Amino acid sequence: MFQRILVANRGEIALRVIRACRDLGIEVAVVYSEADRGAPYLELADQAICIGPGVATESYLKPARIIAAAELANAEAIHPGYGFLSENAAFAQQCRDCNIEFIGPPASAMHRLGNKNQAKQVAREANVPTVPGSDGLINTDEEALHFAHVVGYPVLIKASAGGGGRGMRVARNDETLLTGLSGAKAEAEAAFKDGSVYLEKFLDLPRHIEVQIIGDQHGNVIHLFERDCSLQRRHQKLVEESPAPNLPEKVRQAMCEAAVRLAKTAGYYSAGTCEFLLDKQFNFYFIEVNARIQVEHPVTELVTGVDLIREQIRVAAGEKLSYSQADIKLTGAAIEVRINAEDPANDFRPSPGVVKTWRPPGGPGVRLDTHVSAGYRVPPNYDSMVAKLLVHQPTRELAFAVMRRALREFQVEGIATTIPIHKQIFNTPEFIDGNVDTTFIERVLLPRGK
Numbered sequence: 001m002f003q004r005i006l007v008a009n010r011g012e013i014a015l016r017v018i019r020a021c022r023d024l025g026i027e028v029a030v031v032y033s034e035a036d037r038g039a040p041y042l043e044l045a046d047q048a049i050c051i052g053p054g055v056a057t058e059s060y061l062k063p064a065r066i067i068a069a070a071e072l073a074n075a076e077a078i079h080p081g082y083g084f085l086s087e088n089a090a091f092a093q094q095c096r097d098c099n100i101e102f103i104g105p106p107a108s109a110m111h112r113l114g115n116k117n118q119a120k121q122v123a124r125e126a127n128v129p130t131v132p133g134s135d136g137l138i139n140t141d142e143e144a145l146h147f148a149h150v151v152g153y154p155v156l157i158k159a160s161a162g163g164g165g166r167g168m169r170v171a172r173n174d175e176t177l178l179t180g181l182s183g184a185k186a187e188a189e190a191a192f193k194d195g196s197v198y199l200e201k202f203l204d205l206p207r208h209i210e211v212q213i214i215g216d217q218h219g220n221v222i223h224l225f226e227r228d229c230s231l232q233r234r235h236q237k238l239v240e241e242s243p244a245p246n247l248p249e250k251v252r253q254a255m256c257e258a259a260v261r262l263a264k265t266a267g268y269y270s271a272g273t274c275e276f277l278l279d280k281q282f283n284f285y286f287i288e289v290n291a292r293i294q295v296e297h298p299v300t301e302l303v304t305g306v307d308l309i310r311e312q313i314r315v316a317a318g319e320k321l322s323y324s325q326a327d328i329k330l331t332g333a334a335i336e337v338r339i340n341a342e343d344p345a346n347d348f349r350p351s352p353g354v355v356k357t358w359r360p361p362g363g364p365g366v367r368l369d370t371h372v373s374a375g376y377r378v379p380p381n382y383d384s385m386v387a388k389l390l391v392h393q394p395t396r397e398l399a400f401a402v403m404r405r406a407l408r409e410f411q412v413e414g415i416a417t418t419i420p421i422h423k424q425i426f427n428t429p430e431f432i433d434g435n436v437d438t439t440f441i442e443r444v445l446l447p448r449g450k
Helices: 011-023 040-044 063-072 089-097 107-114 116-125 141-151 174-192 249-265 297-304 308-316 396-409 419-425 440-448
Strands: 004-007 027-032 047-050 077-079 155-163 166-171 197-201 207-215 221-233 236-242 270-278 284-290 333-340 357-359 366-370 385-393 411-413
Touching: 004 011, 004 063, 011 027, 011 040, 011 308, 011 366, 011 385, 027 040, 027 063, 063 077, 063 089, 077 308, 089 107, 107 116, 116 155, 116 249, 116 284, 141 155, 141 174, 141 197, 155 174, 166 174, 174 197, 207 249, 207 308, 221 249, 221 297, 221 440, 236 297, 236 419, 249 270, 249 284, 270 308, 297 308, 297 333, 297 366, 297 385, 333 396, 333 419, 385 396, 396 419, 419 440
Parallel strands: 004 027, 004 077, 027 047
Antiparallel strands: 155 166, 155 197, 207 221, 207 270, 221 236, 236 333, 270 284, 333 385, 357 411, 366 385
């Protein structure tokens, strides 16, 4: 096992990893930018190292500075958390080339799965269903038009290196296809330095279901069941739950087994998530792999009892998984809502600033993952998430009741948050019945709030 780990991230996930290291008896160092100087969670590490200014490209996204910090801290491994460099295969390899273990999958698997077009090829090798799509990248307008005319509109333009909805367009005719292509390429080039795109058949009103997997360096891979992440706004998840409501057991098992096959085919180990779209007929289609720990991993921890961060660290140290597939049981219902420093009444405008009041909820079945307390200054430099509120109960109905109570208890002043829209969500009949899709927030919920 490692003696000392460097956490190459910030905020909630940095605190989560610090705690996991403490549980394993591992010393821990953490990096921070000038924007995060003085953050309370830094005091819980054995060492905190400043790596640059608040701009992420000059701090958390600087591989050389992070590796230098690991060497300064005498860390044997780096945990990247999520976001920033967590899915950067070159950084993972650079760490290992410097004799510092990267707590994540091998660079070879990250290369195969990090590009969505290549990931679809791996899925086909593993006999995992994929959304009908172009045979490789689209290089000309003529190729795009030919594909659309063969499969029929609507089609989805997707950036090969995309994420978070960037480089993505829906085209419903020739004109919007051609304009969408140029827009998606430009956006992808600006966001990812890779303007390549491909096309898929667009599925109307699908659900977004993801399967949590974890594997070790000895060839063992297991799944930890699924999470329903259909409630999104602009492709950003707001609510996640497990088990997915109204999902036939046969489909659940087939989807989970497909995720394991895909991971084994890619030579994957560590924690990861296989994401699928589910249509109204319960056909599922692979869309991508997130080759890292997910924001919503605590949902799976609550329904399975597995500490995913702790297991991720053990696997990186070369140990075998603590669990076999037969050990993993789905118990009760867990739901997570993301509390963001955004103003839902003002088109979700970011709301950085000083938190004047912070009264978190509590009681049986409530978990709050956060680095925030009263007096904390939410910086404008990074993702707006300030907390993850989770509940776990024997049934989904009880979980909803506890979540409503927790949201009422949660008092935040000084910044705007997404708590009001979550209160609205958990009183919406369609969501209560589990009848949602990835367009639900914009199509149903937000129009009602006008």
